[in-house]
Amino acid sequence: MTSARPQAAQRSRLRLVVLQALVFSLFATLFVRLYYLQVVSGDQYTAQAAAQSVREIVVQPQRGLIVDDQGRPLVTNRTSWVVSVDRTVVDKMTDGVRAKLVERLGRVVGERARRIEKQLVTCGEEGSVSGLCWNGSPFQAVPVAHDVPQSVALRILEQPEDFPAVVVDQQTVRSYPEPFGINLAHVLGYLSPITEEEYDTAQTDGDRSVNGASAVGRAGVEKQYDRWLRGMPGYRSVAVDSMGRVLGDDGEVESQPGDTLVTSIDAKVQGVVETQLEEAIAVARATRDTVTGKNYVADSGAVVVLEADTGRVVAMASQPTYDPGLWVGGITKKQLARLYSEAAGTPLLGRATQGQFAPGSTWKPFMTAGALSNGYSMDTMLNCSSFLSVGNRDFKNYESGAYGYISFAKALEVSCNTFFYRVGLDYWQRYGSDVADVDARDPLVEEAKKFGFGRETGIDLPGEASGRIADRTWKRAYFESQKDYYCDLAAEPQTADTSDFVYLFAREFCAEGYAYRAGDAVNFAIGQGDTIVTPLQLARAYAAIANGGTLYAPRIGKAVVSSDGTVIREIAPKKVGQVKVPDGVFGYIDDALKGVTRQGTMAWRMVGFPLDEVEIRSKTGSAEVYGKQSTSWVASYSEDYVVVMMISQGGTGSGTSGPAVRAIWESLYGVTGEEVRSSDAAIPGVTPPQGLPTFRRDGSILPPATEKR
Template identity: 55%
Template structure:
């Protein structure tokens, strides 16, 4: 009985084995014969990998084709986070420690660079990794070739680490140019930006893209970034490449041509630095110490269309700091007040009282209202307004004078009388907001209190300290100050207690003192250097306001023009040609006999007719800010220096040096062959692209005037 049962079990097992074998054979037959084509296609698909090939970012060049922002091929070391996390924590630390020593990087800095921004313990961007968590993180750039080769040869010691050649941003600095605030910088795309790009099917962005963050790099990022390509690769089960597949070449970014001239930009930057250094060794009689000269800006415009020829900001920084991987210390320095917040563009973002450079716009408003060019007012040494004595700052007492002499000599009391009369006509302290104020309305017509519209992000709009601003400011702050006034014992400052009580009671009132301060660019009115330059450009070109432009055109790889970036008219100022000519003549006298004359001795004003206006703005608790605004038919040059003294005293020499460079003036003689600009005018045509890809200067036509000038020489 037992033997029979054993045999039966063996038979059952044999049947099962045969059945399973038959099933396996049937399945193999189905896979190989019936579904063979489908599974072969799936296998081939699993073996193919698409590798993104990043495009070269487009060039940024100046008006003559000199590269301001370019690219260079460099060795980059990356860490693959997904592979790194598969290692034991101790092994991770060992790998990163060896890597930090090899690339000469602090271990903590390396650790910060591979942390995802937003995760626990991560530093603020861009010190952390703000890109895709699945993309290899670049931790060291511009690595020596021998270090890169060493990493490749010792791959078993550095799992999750790779060294590869990449194209990264470079700043060639033609003529020694910095232009960091104009150019901006690039950093890796953020995860949110990448997700947004995928939602809108933007194929120009991927997890490894870099994106413009400031300046023209940001404004024209879509033109500069290009379109990535792909390289198909066939791999085996271990991920080893066994064959090359289909490839799609990347499309390089387009070339952005700017109106910047590198030589003029370099001159402006150099003169700013020189003026700062001089001011810091100059004694300030008011404070009893040397001027601090904390910051400065210079801007050169073409008044005919508003194009920016140069825009220099001090202090500045090396834009290359973003390319090589910025450290926490470097990032803090860029934002720190101790270092002058160099990320801030003083040209477009510094908002300061304009001082007497404001007077031509006040003169225009007065002349278009109730006054005329024959009006005479007393330029006394001071004027009593209410309970306060308002004095001339830079001007002496000249007796009865007209607008022309008041502008050239910068007589404060002349403009005090203009503003006081207007304030009285409007109803004084009883006037409501919205009352007709010709001086404020003219300032607004020249574009002040509004952004100029320049094609660089982050521009400030300034403000007009008029009745409306005072009312708005009082409404926004009355609760705070009234709370202090109700419980003054909680505040230690006696001044703050007094101010709070007065502000709470009648801080909305626009007094006569506010009006006269407005007339000389003091008080609550603030402008940027660019706004002032745009206003003076309107004086120079006959009354047209332009939105300034840094970019001129976008070129394709072969040099063909994708699009030209035309200047935009922002409007016309409501000033008659007669009054514009009158103001123009007065400002020409400023350089001849007025407040700028002591800096223009020996300058050929008969050939290069520079009109100018100086300004010195007093700021409570700070040293004075100096301004010089100047122009002729070809250029506008404006310079500002914070806490550096009077306008002509702080900036006069530097502004003169810029004019001399623009026209090639040497020893009081105009040498147009030495001028920084072609024919002493901004070029109209665009740079050319050679067959080998080099950017060449634009072709300039030789005119009869050029030939006559050469014959004269």
């Protein structure tokens, strides 16, 4: 018994020693770890802790101005009351409290609670909706209502206990001063929030000029010159606690304002152009079409005014149009649907650069250049008969009667179709009577391409249409793309839903839709058939006639100027081609187009205009479109400008567009009655200024010096 006790005591002491050793080793390990964290790695972890307690908030830059050639503001910035929600606070609320807050806020700012909740979701997370989700920093308050009335903003500010986590401040948004009442929407464009894909691309490319909360240009010069206009964002560092609550500012890097874009647009001329286009459309809609027995639909229209020697755009208008201010603060689905609606006339489509129409008789000067460059002479006389039989069809004159044998000049003056039919038919018979020969030569097609038709002009606006030259290559490609559809239709029994015309067309197209027949050639010669152009393409081509053959890429941008007034970049006219014709051809066409204005199809609209002092060349056109009323065209130019006007389903050229074109010329040169008063011209000095506006340090902008003619 006595021997067992010492053994038990010895075991107890051994256990105690082991326990003490374990405790000591644990303390030693803890001490070593603390020494490592606090001494060896102390600086590293201190820096990490500081970084976790400081967050960056983006300070959006003020976007650059857009001004006209005189320095008049076309797009500026204004302050707007914006209501935002701080997610670092609202996310810690219980579901019930949060729902009541969002519901209360929605009632005050006029937004649905469900929409506000969608705006608070980070893009890319579950439940995010493109266009509504938040792309910005999680530590930045999310804007949920823009342009709220000041009374609403003050109510929220004065009742913080009812609106916890709600931030109200003033931010800059786009503003449209509308000098001379102008709209200019299709030229200026608009902004909308950056998308996830755009933001990710910018991050990959290292582009720090955009961030998750940026608004970027979507159309017009806002998009074309976005990288200059957007500026560089700043960053404000804020200290936050472990719960993400902001404790205070920790430093700031100021944002850099965007640069100013000086355009070649003249607001005063633009105002005249827009007014004349709107009034011409209104008059057309009140005028009876003798062909259909109904008033003209006049569903759209466009006007382009260019500098003849540089290709700069002085004015450009399209109808129907829209208010670019719709995008400020976010556009609704209903508003967006209307802008894309065909019933509303698709207002987003800029007819001057994106609308494509048959040119009609405005095409004939280019066909004249082609003919005089390929075997015909200025002494050529062809029969201007009342019709020309081609195959089993009679092709008739539209604007003119029968004049017998006349010259090219007279054919342009009276707009004789059958004269040009004969030219087109002659080339077809000489070079292309094999209807399946895609490579057959066609001098008129070649000339149209030299004048830049069938491809974009290269204007500094996004989304330009290319137009179409309906030659043999195009017809073959179109046949290949559509033959299966029409052959299947032709093979089916005719139903009550399919008209005789459609069924007959399907059978003919299936059999020989590739064939480039004589009828195609004669239609091409007068700007009919499947050939289409944009008003800008036509204006650029007439400028080439005016300036001796130079094709320019039209330009709206004139210069980029920094916020301190320094000229960063001057945007020079860009020559993109040269139309070469035999000596005297341009002069011959020029004289013929003077005749159109003096005694031809435009003469009755120019009675009393002082043509001896201001010589205007012009060409009218009335393009026939199957199933629609004719398209009204007037293309005209002087030694300084080109003015082209188009009204779709608007009637004859001079009949509908003539008075408006005359009024535009009167404003450009200061014509009142039969008197020319240069001092009354829309642009000081009559022609656009060569210099730039003066940007003063106080922010004011002075017009450039007036140059004498």
